[in-house]
Amino acid sequence: MKKALITGVTGFAGSYLADELLENGYEVSGTYLSEESIANLSNKDRVRLHKIDLLDEKATFDLIEKEKPDYLFHLAALTSPRASFDNPKETFVNNVSGELNILEAVKKLGLKDMRILIISSAEVYGAVSKEDLPMDENTPFKPSNPYAVSKIAQDFLGLQYYLSEKLQIVRVRPFNHIGPRQSPQFVVSAFAKRIVGIENGNEKVMKVGNLSSRRDFTSVIDIVKAYRLALEKGEAGEVYNLGSGKSYAISEILDMLLKMAKGTIEVEQDPNLVKTADDAELLCDYSKFKSLTGWEPQIPIEKTLQDTLDYWRNQN
Amino acid sequence: MKKALITGVTGFAGSYLADELLENGYEVSGTYLSEESIANLSNKDRVRLHKIDLLDEKATFDLIEKEKPDYLFHLAALTSPRASFDNPKETFVNNVSGELNILEAVKKLGLKDMRILIISSAEVYGAVSKEDLPMDENTPFKPSNPYAVSKIAQDFLGLQYYLSEKLQIVRVRPFNHIGPRQSPQFVVSAFAKRIVGIENGNEKVMKVGNLSSRRDFTSVIDIVKAYRLALEKGEAGEVYNLGSGKSYAISEILDMLLKMAKGTIEVEQDPNLVKTADDAELLCDYSKFKSLTGWEPQIPIEKTLQDTLDYWRNQN
Numbered sequence: 001m002k003k004a005l006i007t008g009v010t011g012f013a014g015s016y017l018a019d020e021l022l023e024n025g026y027e028v029s030g031t032y033l034s035e036e037s038i039a040n041l042s043n044k045d046r047v048r049l050h051k052i053d054l055l056d057e058k059a060t061f062d063l064i065e066k067e068k069p070d071y072l073f074h075l076a077a078l079t080s081p082r083a084s085f086d087n088p089k090e091t092f093v094n095n096v097s098g099e100l101n102i103l104e105a106v107k108k109l110g111l112k113d114m115r116i117l118i119i120s121s122a123e124v125y126g127a128v129s130k131e132d133l134p135m136d137e138n139t140p141f142k143p144s145n146p147y148a149v150s151k152i153a154q155d156f157l158g159l160q161y162y163l164s165e166k167l168q169i170v171r172v173r174p175f176n177h178i179g180p181r182q183s184p185q186f187v188v189s190a191f192a193k194r195i196v197g198i199e200n201g202n203e204k205v206m207k208v209g210n211l212s213s214r215r216d217f218t219s220v221i222d223i224v225k226a227y228r229l230a231l232e233k234g235e236a237g238e239v240y241n242l243g244s245g246k247s248y249a250i251s252e253i254l255d256m257l258l259k260m261a262k263g264t265i266e267v268e269q270d271p272n273l274v275k276t277a278d279d280a281e282l283l284c285d286y287s288k289f290k291s292l293t294g295w296e297p298q299i300p301i302e303k304t305l306q307d308t309l310d311y312w313r314n315q316n
Numbered sequence: 317m318k319k320a321l322i323t324g325v326t327g328f329a330g331s332y333l334a335d336e337l338l339e340n341g342y343e344v345s346g347t348y349l350s351e352e353s354i355a356n357l358s359n360k361d362r363v364r365l366h367k368i369d370l371l372d373e374k375a376t377f378d379l380i381e382k383e384k385p386d387y388l389f390h391l392a393a394l395t396s397p398r399a400s401f402d403n404p405k406e407t408f409v410n411n412v413s414g415e416l417n418i419l420e421a422v423k424k425l426g427l428k429d430m431r432i433l434i435i436s437s438a439e440v441y442g443a444v445s446k447e448d449l450p451m452d453e454n455t456p457f458k459p460s461n462p463y464a465v466s467k468i469a470q471d472f473l474g475l476q477y478y479l480s481e482k483l484q485i486v487r488v489r490p491f492n493h494i495g496p497r498q499s500p501q502f503v504v505s506a507f508a509k510r511i512v513g514i515e516n517g518n519e520k521v522m523k524v525g526n527l528s529s530r531r532d533f534t535s536v537i538d539i540v541k542a543y544r545l546a547l548e549k550g551e552a553g554e555v556y557n558l559g560s561g562k563s564y565a566i567s568e569i570l571d572m573l574l575k576m577a578k579g580t581i582e583v584e585q586d587p588n589l590v591k592t593a594d595d596a597e598l599l600c601d602y603s604k605f606k607s608l609t610g611w612e613p614q615i616p617i618e619k620t621l622q623d624t625l626d627y628w629r630n631q632n
Contacts, residue, residue: 057405088416088420089412089413089420092413092416092469093413096408104405141472141475144480146473149473152469153469156459160460160462160464163443163458164460
């Protein structure tokens with residue numbers, strides 16, 4: 001039985017990845033920070049949980065020495081592009097130091113066979129020009145928020161520890177992924193939560209920010225399947241884009257959700273909700289990963305939007 | 317009179333840049349950390365000195381608010397690729413946090429006309445394949461030490477604050493630069509210092525590491541001239557490679573220095589001095605910067621090597 005360790009196992013993607021790995025016969029352990037987040041795990045009795053802050057170098061070392069996983073999925077990170085404008089240093093120190101504590105531990109313990117997944121982001125590409133769409137792994141980087149730069153750093157640290165320490169590191173650059181349990185810091189969850197608030201009479205009007213930018217959305221369930229395949233079949237030292245290859249305007253997403261809503265909902269533009277330097281369009285070319293693993297997203301966006309809306313309905 | 321602020325003004329490149337700017341009619345201020353380092357300044361009475369750690373967010377903000385320079389040259393950094401293997405986190409936190417404290421201060425103070433130079437490094441390209449030589453600004457990154465990744469982060473933070481905050485940031489990627497006062501952590505200074513040690517009878521044999529890798533060396537005097545031109549003529553948002561366009565094997569550098577030495581010097585290979593994942597060759601294509609500014613390195617390598625050797629002779 002292969003042993004997998006997921007950092008941030010109680011997070012949005014982490015909790016889905018735990019299920020994906022359990023279903024595929026892995027023994028799963030993971031790190032978390034807050035007790036409340038454990039509720040995100042549908043199989044918490046089957047996951048060995050460690051309450052560990054990855055900024056704690058010694059605790060991280062001890063964990064890896066103890067668990068010695070075959071596969072290490074490093075998901076824990078500060079993940080909000082928008083929040084990173086307010087705390088760029090915290091975003092950087094968290095995302096880079098956590099990874100460094102892990103990679104240094106693996107290096108010092110000499111665990112050269114451990115396969116490690118580093119989660120980069122489509123945000124590294126940022127404000128690409130229309131001619132550069134869709135974005136493949138060689139699209140030049142034009143990061144437009146501090147989170148994106150922290151992911152560039154995480155991404156190239158992964159490459160560097162492969163090149164100089166021969167660690168078995170695979171990197172992925174996921175595009176937007178969505179589903180139940182995602183934080184309402186992110187657009188689809190924010191829309192769904194507010195629609196439910198209006199359905200319940202708690203809010204009157206739906207205030208929205210920039211609706212013209214386009215994003216490539218994939219169900220989190222398809223994305224975590226790709227994470228598993230990336231460590232099972234990916235080449236160490238390589239990086240893979242993960243997305244759907246289809247982009248939607250934020251306004252189209254909103255329209256789909258509004259059609260699923262009970263009653264008619266009034267929408268109002270709020271200039272305060274418009275991000276600085278919002279990227280016009282993110283669109284994924286995932287052919288490199290597809291030709292290696294056969295992976296393609298399976299779940300239609302309508303189903304994921306419906307599931308997300310139902311999730312917020314059940315929160316009340 | 318244009319006002320320039322140099323972070324790390326008493327460092328190797330910083331001290332030469334102070335002279336370059338004074339000669340070109342600038343009013344110069346700068347930050348430093350240790351009293352001893354002030355001895356590096358040939359014109360210390362003409363430079364307004366601030367003893368400030370750039371990791372101190374408030375002190376950095378207060379400095380920029382007080383000086384409000386027209387040009388800010390951000391040179392302060394941990395600069396040793398080799399040392400970064402032993403302290404990757406310190407290298408990262410120093411290099412990224414210092415820059416973030418500066419850029420956040422400029423952003424919060426609304427100094428949208430200040431021109432800011434971010435010093436990246438040729439190390440970002442790292443272990444490129446022979447087909448990718450010489451390296452231009454689009455050569456893919458293959459960083460082979462943590463320092464190199466910290467410079468990738470600094471580089472793209474510069475681009476990001478240009479894209480999202482409209483700060484007037486120019487980036488440069490200097491290749492190896494050499495000259496008197498450089499730390500003996502770097503190969504040419506290390507060779508020169510040890511040759512002088514042998515000339516003085518303090519050492520017997522010259523121990524050397526990997527001599528086969530090739531580097532593109534430029535006099536520090538030519539490099540700091542390029543830094544000045546980069547802020548005077550460079551385009552905000554752009555990045556420029558700076559180097560000589562000529563590479564030498566480390567063994568050739570050693571041979572040139574040995575010919576300048578007094579007496580015959582015995583050389584011995586020491587495997588402990590060989591770096592992990594040493595890059596085979598760095599070779600600069602600086603045509604982008606040349607076509608914009610007319611800049612080309614002027615000082616022959618033999619003169620810089622001789623000056624460096626003489627510097628170490630005068631230290632005794």
